Amino acid sequence: MPVNGQSENISRLVTVAGTARERVYGWRRKAATVAVGVLALGMAYGVVFGNNGITVFLHKRQEARSLQQQMQLLQAENDRLRGHVDRLQNDPGAIEHQAREELHYTRAGEVIYTLPVAPNAPATAQPIANP
Structure with a gap:
């Protein structure tokens, strides 16, 4: 019976290892997606508001x-x-x-009359x- 019990343990370990591997893969995929999203947002911000951006x-x-x-x-x-x-x-x-x-x-014989400046008029007479 120990052989049969060991094989159950091994199959459980394989199942647990497979599940753990899937979880790690899922977390890595989510982390990579978040990282790519943050990178895309950073690049979009630079394109719009950067030194040579659209604005x-x-x-x-x-x-x-x-x-x-x-x-x-x-x-x-x-x-x-x-x-x-x-x-x-x-x-x-x-x-x-x-x-x-x-x-x-003036020409010879001409006389120039200078009028006072009106309050609203320009300063030059x-x-x-x-x-």
């Missing part, structure tokens, strides 16, 4: 649009000022107009020429 990319894209608009405005201003410089270099009438506006120059 930074969208911010840089908006900044590029803003700078492009600002550059277009400055180019238009530059073209306007270039035209003004060209007129001042080549048109005597433009030079005279500029001198009258900024330096209050506009001279009035009287021919």
Whole structure:
């Protein structure tokens, strides 16, 4: 009978070992799944919020649009000022107009009247020429 009892013990041990092996395998599989999930979440966080993430990319894209608009405005201003410089270099009438506006120059026989500045008006007084 000891042989038969030993074989029962061995078969129980094999069954217990098989069950333990399945449990360990199940726990390892669950742990690996959790680890992969945590790794995926960490990578997703880095993709969205990292140094080169989507939020930074969208911010840089908006900044590029803003700078492009600002550059277009400055180019238009530059073209306007270039035209003004060209007129001042080549048109005597433009030079005279500029001198009258900024330096209050007059022609012979003209009188300039300067009016007081209104409270809502700009600080520079506009001279009035009287021919």
